Each structure stands twice: as C-alpha cells, then as structure tokens.
Amino acid sequence: xxxxxxxxxxxxxxxxxxxxxxxxxxxxxxxxxxxxxxxxxxxxxxxxxxxxxxxxxxxxxxxxxxxxxxxxxxxxxxxxxxxxxxxxxxxxxxxxxxxxxxxxxxxxxxxxxxxxxxxxxxxxxxxxxxxxxxxxxxxxxxxxxxxxxxxxxxxxxxxxxxxxxxxxxxxxxxxxxxxxxxxxxxxxxxxxxxxxxxxxxxxxxxxxxxxxxxxxxxxxxxxxxxxxxxxxxxxxxxxxxxxxxxxxxxxxxxxxxxxxxxxxxxxxx
Amino acid sequence: xxxxxxxxxxxxxxxxxxxxxxxxxxxxxxxxxxxxxxxxxxxxxxxxxxxxxxxxxxxxxxxxxxxxxxxxxxxxxxxxxxxxxxxxxxxxxxxxxxxxxxxxxxxxxxxxxxxxxxxxxxxxxxxxxxxxxxxxxxxxxxxxxxxxxxxxxxxxxxxxxxxxxxxxxxxxxxxxxxxxxxxxxxxxxxxxxxxxxxxxxxxxxxxxxxxxxxxxxxxxxxxxxxxxxxxxxxxxxxxxxxxxxxxxxxxxxxxxxxxxxxxxxxxxxxxxxxxxxxxxxxxxxxxxxxxxxxxxxxxxxxxxxxxxxxxxxxxxxxxxxxxxxxxxxxxxxxxxxxxxxxxxxxxxxxxxxxxxxxxxxxxxxxxxxxxxxxxxxxxxxxxxxxxxxxxxxxxxxxxxxxxxxxxxxxxxxxxxxxxxxxxxxxxxxxxxxxxxxxxxxxxxxxxxxxxxxxxxxxxxxxxxxxxxxxxxxxxxxxxxxxxxxxxxxxxxxxxxxxxxxxxxxxxxxxxxxxxxxxxxxxxxxxxxxxxxxxxxxxxxxxxxxxxxxxxxxxxxxxxxxxxxxxxxxxxxxxxxxxxxxxxxxxxxxxxxxxxxxxxxxxxxxxxxxxxxxxxxxxxxxxxxxxxxxxxxxxxxxxxx
Numbered sequence: 001x002x003x004x005x006x007x008x009x010x011x012x013x014x015x016x017x018x019x020x021x022x023x024x025x026x027x028x029x030x031x032x033x034x035x036x037x038x039x040x041x042x043x044x045x046x047x048x049x050x051x052x053x054x055x056x057x058x059x060x061x062x063x064x065x066x067x068x069x070x071x072x073x074x075x076x077x078x079x080x081x082x083x084x085x086x087x088x089x090x091x092x093x094x095x096x097x098x099x100x101x102x103x104x105x106x107x108x109x110x111x112x113x114x115x116x117x118x119x120x121x122x123x124x125x126x127x128x129x130x131x132x133x134x135x136x137x138x139x140x141x142x143x144x145x146x147x148x149x150x151x152x153x154x155x156x157x158x159x160x161x162x163x164x165x166x167x168x169x170x171x172x173x174x175x176x177x178x179x180x181x182x183x184x185x186x187x188x189x190x191x192x193x194x195x196x197x198x199x200x201x202x203x204x205x206x207x208x209x210x211x212x213x214x215x216x217x218x219x220x221x222x223x224x225x226x227x228x229x230x231x232x233x234x235x236x237x238x239x240x241x242x243x244x245x246x247x248x249x250x251x252x253x254x255x256x257x258x259x260x261x262x263x264x265x266x267x268x269x
Numbered sequence: 270x271x272x273x274x275x276x277x278x279x280x281x282x283x284x285x286x287x288x289x290x291x292x293x294x295x296x297x298x299x300x301x302x303x304x305x306x307x308x309x310x311x312x313x314x315x316x317x318x319x320x321x322x323x324x325x326x327x328x329x330x331x332x333x334x335x336x337x338x339x340x341x342x343x344x345x346x347x348x349x350x351x352x353x354x355x356x357x358x359x360x361x362x363x364x365x366x367x368x369x370x371x372x373x374x375x376x377x378x379x380x381x382x383x384x385x386x387x388x389x390x391x392x393x394x395x396x397x398x399x400x401x402x403x404x405x406x407x408x409x410x411x412x413x414x415x416x417x418x419x420x421x422x423x424x425x426x427x428x429x430x431x432x433x434x435x436x437x438x439x440x441x442x443x444x445x446x447x448x449x450x451x452x453x454x455x456x457x458x459x460x461x462x463x464x465x466x467x468x469x470x471x472x473x474x475x476x477x478x479x480x481x482x483x484x485x486x487x488x489x490x491x492x493x494x495x496x497x498x499x500x501x502x503x504x505x506x507x508x509x510x511x512x513x514x515x516x517x518x519x520x521x522x523x524x525x526x527x528x529x530x531x532x533x534x535x536x537x538x539x540x541x542x543x544x545x546x547x548x549x550x551x552x553x554x555x556x557x558x559x560x561x562x563x564x565x566x567x568x569x570x571x572x573x574x575x576x577x578x579x580x581x582x583x584x585x586x587x588x589x590x591x592x593x594x595x596x597x598x599x600x601x602x603x604x605x606x607x608x609x610x611x612x613x614x615x616x617x618x619x620x621x622x623x624x625x626x627x628x629x630x631x632x633x634x635x636x637x638x639x640x641x642x643x644x645x646x647x648x649x650x651x652x653x654x655x656x657x658x659x660x661x662x663x664x665x666x667x668x669x670x671x672x673x674x675x676x677x678x679x680x681x682x683x684x685x686x687x688x689x690x691x692x693x694x695x696x697x698x699x700x701x702x703x704x705x706x707x708x709x710x711x712x713x714x715x716x717x718x719x720x721x722x723x724x725x726x727x728x729x730x731x732x733x734x735x736x737x738x739x740x741x742x743x744x745x746x747x748x749x750x751x752x753x754x755x756x757x758x759x760x761x762x763x764x765x766x767x768x769x770x771x772x773x774x775x776x777x778x779x780x781x782x783x784x785x786x787x788x789x790x791x792x793x794x795x796x797x798x799x800x801x802x803x804x805x806x807x808x809x810x811x812x813x814x815x816x817x818x819x820x821x822x823x824x825x826x827x828x829x830x831x832x833x834x835x836x837x838x839x840x841x842x843x844x845x846x847x848x849x850x851x852x853x854x855x856x857x858x859x860x861x862x863x864x865x866x867x868x869x870x871x872x873x874x875x876x877x878x879x880x881x882x883x884x885x886x887x888x889x890x891x892x893x894x895x896x897x898x899x900x901x902x903x904x905x906x907x908x909x
Contacts, residue, residue: 125336
C-alpha cells in the first residue's frame with residue numbers, strides 16, 4: 001500500500017533534452033530535484049522542476065500532457081531510452097517516482113522520428129497521425145442515415161478483437177520505439193478495428209491503401225518485424241494486427257490492380 | 270438586461286421537437302456552401318457538430334488548442350452512454366429516460382430540452398454503431414447494456430471502461446473524413462482568446478497559434494462553442510490539465526449570459542488526494558457501483574484497521590442502508606454527500622481520513638475474479654498504477670472529486686445563446702442536466718447536440734443572414750478584439766514577480782473546494798467572495814510568466830486560463846450565495862431536511878439564473894428564466 005506508506009523521500013537528477021525550436025540545435029541540461037514523494041507522478045516532478053525554474057527566472061521545460069490518466073495520448077516522453085518509461089502498458093503520465101532509485105540520473109527526451117519533428121524541448125509535432133486518419137481512417141456514415149443498431153449482430157469475438165485494436169491512444173510510442181520509425185502498428189490498429197466489423201467492409205480496400213500511402217508520404221519507415229512497437233505501446237496493442245494489416249494490404253493491392261471501373265457512360269458493365 | 274427567450278415550442282411534450290423540426294427555417298443546399306461556421310473545440314459535441322455541418326455542405330472551420338482533435342477530454346469518459354432503446358425489455362422508454370434525467374437534475378432543467386435529449390438518444394447509438402464504435406456485445410452479437418446511477422433500468426451502452434474514447438474516436442473519424450475531403454479547415458494548437466461581436470451578433474473569434482504565438486482573426490456567419498466545462502476552477506479535478514473556461518468566459522465578457530455557474534458535480538468515486546504536489550484526480554467509473562459495495566467501518570476507531578479484518582457486522586454499507594431502493598446506484602450528488610457525511614463523522618478511511626471503501630469481494634464471490642476482470646479490468650489496472658494496491662484483494666479507497674459542471678453559457682431551445690449567432694454545445698452550455706447530471710448522460714448530450722440538434726437549429730439562424738453578409742476580418746470590431754488579446758498577453762508577460770502561476774492556482778482551488786465544494790454556507794461564500802478578488806489582485810501583482818509571446822509558451826497559456834478562473838470562481842460563489850436553496854450538486858447547509866437531504870425552494874428558485882457581465886469592477890446582473898413545468902410535477906427527490 002504505497003499511498004498508506006509513502007516510504008522515504010527521493011532525490012534524483014533529471015537530464016532533459018532542451019531545444020528552443022524546430023530545426024534548432026538541442027542539448028541536455030541537468031536539473032537536480034530533492035526530497036520527492038515516491039507517489040508523485042513523473043509529470044508532477046516536471047511541474048515541480050518547472051516551478052523552480054520559473055522562480056529562478058529560467059524558461060520552464062516544455063512537455064506535452066493533458067489528461068494525466070493514460071487515455072488522451074498527449075504525453076510523450078522517452079525516459080531512460082524507453083518511450084513512456086520503464087513500465088509496460090502505461091503512458092508517461094502513469095509513471096511514478098517509486099519506479100526510480102534514490103540518486104538516479106534520469107534521461108528525458110522527446111519521441112524521436114523524422115515524421116515527428118521537435119517543436120520545443122520535449123514537444124513534437126505528431127500531426128502526421130492526423131493526416132493518416134484523414135486519408136481513410138473512418139467508416140463513411142452520414143449522421144441521420146444509420147440503420148437500427150441491432151439490425152446486424154456482430155459476433156462477440158469480433159467485437160472484442162476490434163475493441164482490442166481500437167484502444168490505440170494515438171501517442172506515437174510505437175514510432176518512437178521502432179528503429180525504422182514505422183507507423184505500422186498505428187495503422188494496423190485502425191485498419192483492424194474497422195476491418196473486423198461488418199460496417200467497415202465497404203471501404204476496407206480503399207482504407208488500407210489510402211492509410212498506407214499517407215503513412216509513406218509522412219515519412220514513416222517500413223516494418224521489419226522487431227515488435228518494439230507493441231512492447232512500448234501503453235495499451236499493449238499486439239503486433240499480430242500488423243500481420244492482419246499486411247494481409248489486407250496485399251489483397252487490396254491485387255484487387256486494386258485488377259479492378260474493373262464502373263462506367264456511367266456505358267449504362268452498366 | 271439581456272433578453273432570455275427560451276423559444277420552447279408549444280404543444281405536447283412528445284411532439285415539440287418533431288414539430289419544431291418541421292417548422293424551423295431551412296437553408297437550401299446551394300446556399301449552405303456560402304455560409305462559414307466556426308466550431309471551437311472538438312470533443313464529442315464539437316467534433317460531431319463540425320463533421321455533421323460539413324456533411325450538410327456548410328464551410329466549417331474547426332479550432333482546437335490540442336495538437337489533435339482526438340485529445341479532447343471526452344476521451345477520458347469511462348462508463349457509458351445512455352439511450353432509451355429498451356433492448357433489455359425492462360420497461361425503459363423515452364419518457365422514462367426523460368423523467369429520470371429531469372428528476373436526477375432535481376427539477377432544475379428545461380423540460381423540453383431534456384425530453385429532446387431522451388428522444389434523440391436512440392439515434393446516437395445507431396449512428397455510433399454505423400461508424401464502427403465497438404460497443405460491448407452479448408454472445409448472440411447484439412448490444413449489451415449495464416446499469417448506472419439514478420435509474421432502475423439497464424440502458425447504458427459501453428465499450429469496456431473506455432466508452433468516451435471510443436465515441437470520441439468515432440466523432441474524430443467523421444471529422445477527419447471531412448477534413449480529408451476539404452470540407453473542414455482544421456486548426457490545431459489554436460486557442461480561442463476572444464469572441465468578436467458585430468452589430469450584436471457573434472461573427473468571429475480571435476485565436477492564438479500556440480506554436481508560433483501568432484494572433485489571427487477569423488470571421489464567420491455563426492460561431493459554435495463546444496469547449497467543455499469549467500470544473501478546473503477547483504484546480505484539482507478529474508478534468509484534463511488543459512481543460513479550461515477561457516472560450517466561454519471571454520464570450521461571457523462579450524455579453525453571453527452565464528447560467529447557473531454554481532451547479533457543479535462532485536463525483537463520488539475518485540481516487541483520494543495523496544499530496545500537495547498533486548496535479549489531478551482520477552475517476553473510478555460509476556459503473557463500478559453496479560458490482561462494488563460502498564462502506565465505512567461502523568465505529569470510528571476501526572478506520573485504520575485492515576479492511577479485510579473488519580467483520581460484516583462492523584461495516585456500514587451506508588448507501589444501501591440510507592437509500593434501499595437505489596442502494597449503491599443512487600445519483601452522484603447524493604452518493605458524494607453521503608460520503609462526506611460519514612467522513613465528517615470520523616469514519617473515513619485512509620491516511621487522510623477522507624476516503625470510503627468500494628469493495629468487490631462479494632462480486633468476486635458471485636462472478637469470480639475473471640468475471641470482475643472482464644467487466645472492469647482496465648479500471649482495476651488504473652487503480653493499481655496510481656495507488657500500487659491490488660483492488661482484487663483489498664477494497665478500493667475512493668473519495669468525491671470535482672468532475673463536471675452542469676452550469677454553462679445560457680442557450681435557448683435552438684442551443685443559441687442570448688448573443689445571436691453564438692451557439693453553445695455539450696458541457697459548455699447549461700441546458701439539459703439541471704442541478705445534477707446522471708451518469709452516462711454527458712456523452713449522450715454531447716453527441717445529441719452535435720449530431721442531431723445543431724444541424725437543424727443552426728439553419729433557423731443562418732436562413733435569416735444574407736449569404737455573403739458576414740463582416741470581413743479587418744472590420745474594426747475584429748481589430749479591437751485582437752488588440753485586447755495582444756494587450757492581455759503583454760500584461761501577463763510583463764509580470765516579473767516571484768511566483769509561478771501554479772501557486773495562485775492552488776490557492777484558488779483550496780478556496781473553491783473549502784467554501785464552494787460539496788457543502789456551502791453563507792459565511793463561507795462571503796469569505797470566498799472577499800478572498801478571491803484579493804487573490805486575483807495578488808496574481809496580477811506578483812505572478813511571473815517566463816518566456817516570450819512568439820513561441821510555444823505553456824506558462825503563458827496557463828497564466829491566461831488561471832486569470833480567467835480567478836474571475837469565474839468569484840461568479841460561481843456569487844451564484845451559490847444568491848441561490849438560497851439546496852438542489853442537486855448545489856448544497857447549502859442552511860437549506861436541508863433533518864435527514865440531511867436537499868431542501869429545494871420551488872416557490873422562489875424554480876428558475877435559471879443567467880448572469881450578465883457589466884464590465885470590470887461592476888457587479889454582474891442576475892437575470893432569471895422561469896422554469897415552467899407543464900408535464901412533470903416538481904416533487905421531493907426520493908431514492909429511498
């Protein structure tokens with residue numbers, strides 16, 4: 001019961017990546033922090049360090065954060081070389097100081113990938129993910145046109161598997177962990193979520209082809225089956241979904257190559 | 270005095286919306302593309318509105334302060350979304366959902382709005398399923414339901430403990446589709462810092478690009494605010510750290526009335542505070558109350574004992590004892606106050622004495638540990654991460670925390686504020702939940718407003734605006750508003766005192782929680798009304814905001830939001846003081862029954878209080894919209 005027994009206070013040194021803006025040279029700066037409650041979250045430690053910097057007249061460390069409960073996908077720290085820090089299945093905001101030894105020197109960096117350029121310090125631009133979604137990460141269903149929800153039963157197993165994939169929080173840890181900076185797990189999660197459901201079939205081929213093309217255009221690398229992505233994923237989304245993505249992509253590519261175009265002028269095929 | 274015409278259609282309750290839809294004005298398809306609509310915020314309400322209006326053919330500009338629309342805090346809603354589908358054959362109906370919601374709100378919402386919400390709830394589920402939202406299903410493939418507080422039927426649809434996430438990703442995917450199609454112009458990292466009013470109509474906004482610091486002017490034919498609630502005025506809450514009231518507050522200062530600010534929801538099941546450094550509180554979904562049992566020791570001296578060592582007859586399952594008909598599933602305001610009461614009696618558990626147990630041992634016996642894990646596994650994981658405790662073995666410790674605000678900008682039946690052209694959706698408006706919101710109803714309202722209300726009602730306004738008549742963004746009103754924003758930014762950055770923003774924010778939070786939290790009284794509110802202005806003055810005198818205006822500057826963003834909270838907090842206390850009754854989430858100690866329940870005053874307070882800004886240093890005017898109950902009898906809420 002950690003909350004009942006806070007244990008002894010910790011002191012650590014943060015070694016933080018500071019970079020004034022996009023394309024600027026960065027460097028590591030060290031910030032000691034003393035007498036910390038082990039139940040403090042890692043982001044709260046950054047809050048405390050930043051208040052200290054502010055009072056000394058220095059510029060605080062910019063870092064991305066919002067919900068602080070592991071669901072919005074905003075926080076994005078590489079802590080001691082690991083995206084989202086030492087624990088499996090959590091986001092940076094769910095990392096607590098009790099996971100670090102007293103006296104530790106902790107290195108904090110932004111997610112690094114060509115497609116995620118640094119905006120400032122630990123904040124990166126992940127709009128490439130939005131562009132992949134805009135290319136095809138949806139089922140077209142105009143408001144007002146939907147059929148009755150229970151009209152099409154969906155086997156529980158399919159719905160549950162779709163939900164496993166749908167849990168992706170869009171943080172980009174999969175990209176940061178991959179030596180190729182590949183976004184395959186991210187794309188696989190969306191393609192699998194929608195492709196497993198009957199509603200997603202009409203656009204299934206278009207979706208996978210468009211999303212993969214957008215990922216390539218954004219500068220993400222290819223997959224070489226290292227599985228670092230699912231190890232770093234805060235929702236532990238399985239790399240098995242990448243196999244599903246590959247099957248969808250290959251099938252869709254063939255069908256696309258041999259597709260017969262409808263001809264409005266011809267009055268039918 | 271502002272004109273507050275609720276524009277509720279006449280006729281029988283169940284026909285009002287259907288008739289209204291056939292009677293309000295339409296914009297023809299060729300004209301729709303001539304109108305530009307600004308949507309600020311992209312949570313459930315904003316994203317669904319932006320996507321749907323773009324589908325209809327309007328030109329939409331969407332603004333979010335996040336790096337992506339997918340980050341909005343709707344994403345964190347856990348438990349579910351209500352809909353009157355009656356799939357369980359347990360007697361549910363549109364009327365029952367309406368009735369539960371209006372009763373749950375302690376008879377302080379508008380009948381017609383609440384009934385419409387219940388009506389469109391069924392369409393929302395259809396829409397979400399069509400988009401691919403992976404709701405929980407039964408083995409036969411049909412949708413599953415569970416129960417939530419304040420209802421005696423199972424009408425809540427859910428996607429594990431991540432319902433808000435899945436609904437938001439559905440709305441975000443619809444929005445992304447329209448962005449990809451070029452029908453929505455998406456502005457991320459863009460914070461609205463002022464509303465521009467031209468000739469009495471809302472016609473644009475002033476925006477700061479949070480990355481470059483550039484301030485820009487955007488004109489439109491109508492402006493929609495869907496920017497969420499203002500619960501972060503308490504500093505510690507279940508809101509995201511970035512959630513703020515700046516958009517609605519600046520609209521208030523431009524003339525939009527702020528209705529019922531004192532209606533704040535304190536959620537009964539959150540993880541207790543552990544230290545002064547704490548930046549946020551985490552909710553444990555209300556759905557846990559389906560199977561968890563809430564208790565404290567009967568005797569105060571047992572409160573530090575290992576809970577598993579306290580025998581059954583030493584435990585007080587106080588909700589089951591006090592409210593046998595609803596038990597652990599009584600509404601949030603009631604469950605929160607009951608927790609406060611047992612803690613005030615010295616029976617609270619945990620190091621601070623501010624906690625109660627939420628115990629799953631009986632559920633584990635009934636369902637097995639695997640069964641409990643399937644229903645709530647991710648919530649038990651969250652609990653474990655934060656507290657390092659295994660709730661399968663020891664009961665969770667929970668305590669109430671600020672979670673939602675029922676108050677917000679005043680809107681009429683069309684969701685338009687008293688400023689023509691300004692529409693307010695979702696938690697940012699005040700309209701559907703009265704003085705207390707039932708669980709699983711926020712998601713319902715956000716999507717109802719965005720998918721199924723605003724697409725109809727905005728046309729009624731736009732049809733009266735000549736296409737192409739919107740002002741140019743270099744009109745004097747735009748330039749003046751931009752200058753005001755730049756001046757405030759400059760004033761914040763000029764502060765070279767010694768204290769960071771967080772110090773003032775924490776002190777404001779303490780004042781709000783102490784004097785305007787779960788229980789309020791005249792003396793406390795008067796104290797808060799003295800101390801908040803003093804704190805505000807100190808903020809402007811001694812705050813230090815480092816960095817520059819022309820770069821990403823999170824200190825500057827936070828300073829502006831806290832400056833607004835320092836004003837809003839005062840209005841909230843003012844409203845709480847003026848409302849001399851107890852209702853829903855607003856509990857005035859002077860107005861209670863001998864058993865501690867809320868004592869409403871329907872003779873003097875069956876109305877909406879809509880505050881109207883009068884300028885700096887002048888007291889706002891309290892306007893009134895009477896609540897005329899034609900169909901439901903206002904009665905004492907009874908969950909016993």
